[in-house]
Amino acid sequence: MYDVVVIGAGPVGENVADRIVRGGLTVAVVERELVGGECSYWACMPTKALLRSSAALQAARRLPGAREAVTGDLDAAAVLRRRDAFASNWTDDGQVAWLESAGITLYRGQGRITSERVVEVTLDGSTTTLTARHAVVVATGSSALLPDITGLREAVPWTSREAAAAQEVPARLAVIGGGVVASEMATAFTSLGSTVTMLARDGVLHLAEPFAGELVTQSLRQAGASVRTGAEVASVSRDSDGVVHLTLTDGERIDADELLVAIGRTPNTQDIGLDSIGLKPGSWLTVDDTLRVVDAGGWLYAAGDVNRRALLTHQGKYQARAVGDVIVARAEGAPVEDGRWGRHAATADERAVPQVVFTDPEVASVGLTAAAAQAAGLRVRVVDYDLAAVAGSALHADGYQGHARMVVDEDRHVLVGFTLVGPDVAELLHAATIAVVGEVPLDRLWHAVPAYPTVSEVWLRLLEAYGR
Numbered sequence: 001m002y003d004v005v006v007i008g009a010g011p012v013g014e015n016v017a018d019r020i021v022r023g024g025l026t027v028a029v030v031e032r033e034l035v036g037g038e039c040s041y042w043a044c045m046p047t048k049a050l051l052r053s054s055a056a057l058q059a060a061r062r063l064p065g066a067r068e069a070v071t072g073d074l075d076a077a078a079v080l081r082r083r084d085a086f087a088s089n090w091t092d093d094g095q096v097a098w099l100e101s102a103g104i105t106l107y108r109g110q111g112r113i114t115s116e117r118v119v120e121v122t123l124d125g126s127t128t129t130l131t132a133r134h135a136v137v138v139a140t141g142s143s144a145l146l147p148d149i150t151g152l153r154e155a156v157p158w159t160s161r162e163a164a165a166a167q168e169v170p171a172r173l174a175v176i177g178g179g180v181v182a183s184e185m186a187t188a189f190t191s192l193g194s195t196v197t198m199l200a201r202d203g204v205l206h207l208a209e210p211f212a213g214e215l216v217t218q219s220l221r222q223a224g225a226s227v228r229t230g231a232e233v234a235s236v237s238r239d240s241d242g243v244v245h246l247t248l249t250d251g252e253r254i255d256a257d258e259l260l261v262a263i264g265r266t267p268n269t270q271d272i273g274l275d276s277i278g279l280k281p282g283s284w285l286t287v288d289d290t291l292r293v294v295d296a297g298g299w300l301y302a303a304g305d306v307n308r309r310a311l312l313t314h315q316g317k318y319q320a321r322a323v324g325d326v327i328v329a330r331a332e333g334a335p336v337e338d339g340r341w342g343r344h345a346a347t348a349d350e351r352a353v354p355q356v357v358f359t360d361p362e363v364a365s366v367g368l369t370a371a372a373a374q375a376a377g378l379r380v381r382v383v384d385y386d387l388a389a390v391a392g393s394a395l396h397a398d399g400y401q402g403h404a405r406m407v408v409d410e411d412r413h414v415l416v417g418f419t420l421v422g423p424d425v426a427e428l429l430h431a432a433t434i435a436v437v438g439e440v441p442l443d444r445l446w447h448a449v450p451a452y453p454t455v456s457e458v459w460l461r462l463l464e465a466y467g468r
């Protein structure tokens with residue numbers, strides 16, 4: 001018997017368990033694959049490792065003096081080796097050791113809920129039954145979604161997993177999708193030497209501010225990729241030589257040596273026993289602001305990708321801190337702070353989610369886009385600024401191209417959205433996140449003076465454009 005059982009030891013499950021132990025309760029974590037989850041081995045870490053060396057090379061090539069010192073091309077084999085190290089060579093010894101040191105008990109195997117607060121763990125035909133005194137937390141994450149395209153499954157395409165763990169660089173890579181994974185992997189494989197064709201049915205990064213997709217598309221094309229917006233795949237086949245043939249709905253044919261499908265995610269809830277408690281297997285788990293699953297009796301929680309609130313590691317870990325702490329509070333009968341911005345509420349999921357897309361240029365955003373703010377019924381004013389016109393940007397790189405936008409809620413005079421697109425803007429994002437979460441009035445932001453000559457001076461330029 002444990003106080004809490006967590007199913008899934010990805011970044012979110014690990015952090016839930018940590019908070020539970022810190023709160024003085026006992027916890028067991030169930031993991032069927034590698035402790036560390038998708039993020040550590042097939043998502044965030046390996047993909048960013050695939051992108052980083054090329055970004056450093058591009059940065060050097062943008063600067064006279066440094067450019068001359070760069071005499072060769074990207075060493076793809078060295079990049080793949082560095083990626084292997086960042087994926088811990090797909091072993092989880094380090095993370096298992098951390099679990100042990102944190103006082104968390106690990107059960108390996110497939111976790112399934114069989115009734116209220118009971119989880120069965122199956123490994124190689126043997127079953128262990130775990131009972132939770134207080135709560136069960138589902139942190140089983142998500143998997144790549146495959147669309148219903150004729151012949152696609154038989155052609156055994158890459159998903160993000162195979163792309164992130166690739167041991168060879170295909171000469172020609174076709175990519176179905178135009179979202180975050182498709183854009184990052186098109187950038188990575190173009191830099192590694194593939195000829196990439198990106199089939200972005202709904203456009204590139206179409207949920208971001210429009211200039212983000214435009215600048216990323218332009219840069220991918222300059223780097224040699226073919227970006228086809230509006231293109232839809234009708235059928236796929238792979239011949240005996242391994243070549244993949246794609247036929248588009250307009251009849252055009254495209255051949256590639258590998259095909260990556262990146263069209264979104266599906267929750268890992270098919271086989272976790274949801275039917276035993278009256279929920280639908282395969283569905284996303286709907287939760288309240290304390291991450292408690294709606295209509296599940298009060299003992300079941302879901303955090304991370306599986307609740308669909310924000311499919312990002314940092315946001316899942318934020319939920320993990322809230323859910324771990326609220327389970328402890330409820331177990332002790334302590335007050336629950338579930339009001340807006342309360343300790344036990346994942347309020348930031350609503351309108352203050354930060355994200356960096358590690359393309360070239362990078363896309364860093366937080367909160368609402370102008371379109372989303374308008375759709376939410378806010379009275380907004382949109383202020384744009386050419387990032388290249390900031391002195392710090394010109395110094396940062398010759399030919400710097402970028403753009404910044406702030407979205408102001410005109411009724412409250414606070415920022416509700418901020419997007420930066422440009423080389424190396426990732427590290428600039430947190431200032432905007434603080435302004436959005438802190439609901440800092442624009443009048444006060446005038447007193448937050450950016451240092452000269454940094455790219456952050458774009459804040460001053462945006463405020464000047466807004467007016468005082």
Ligand SMILES: Cc1cc2nc3c(=O)[nH]c(=O)nc-3n(C[C@H](O)[C@H](O)[C@H](O)COP(=O)(O)OP(=O)(O)OC[C@H]3O[C@@H](n4cnc5c(N)ncnc54)[C@H](O)[C@@H]3O)c2cc1C
Pocket residue numbers: 007008009010011012013030031032033034035036037038039040042043044045047048109110111112139140141142160161164181268271272303304305306310311312313314315316
């Ligand atoms: C290619 C790619 C790149 C990404 N890059 C970034 C990035 O740069 N930054 C960012 O913030 N986010 C990124 N993401 C998103 C990020 O990977 C996820 O948001 C994050 O991994 C979610 O964490 P999680 O713990 O909820 O789920 P997961 O990481 O999916 O972990 C869930 C764990 O549960 C286990 N599990 C599932 N079912 C069971 C079961 N029944 N029994 C036992 N164990 C089970 C799984 O084996 C897995 O280990 C990326 C995603 C992809 C696909």
Ligand SMILES: NC(=O)c1ccc[n+]([C@@H]2O[C@H](COP(=O)([O-])OP(=O)(O)OC[C@H]3O[C@@H](n4cnc5c(N)ncnc54)[C@H](O)[C@@H]3O)[C@@H](O)[C@H]2O)c1
Pocket residue numbers: 147148176177178179180181182184200201202203205206262263264265311312355356357358
């Ligand atoms: N740097 C990061 O933060 C990072 C990196 C990678 C992934 N992620 C997370 O992982 C999640 C998954 O990423 P993703 O790129 O798979 O999903 P996504 O939701 O970002 O993009 C999916 C894309 O596929 C398109 N699409 C959907 N159905 C299609 C179909 N049938 N045919 C063709 N195109 C179709 C959509 O229009 C969209 O452009 C995202 O939610 C993202 O937050 C984050």
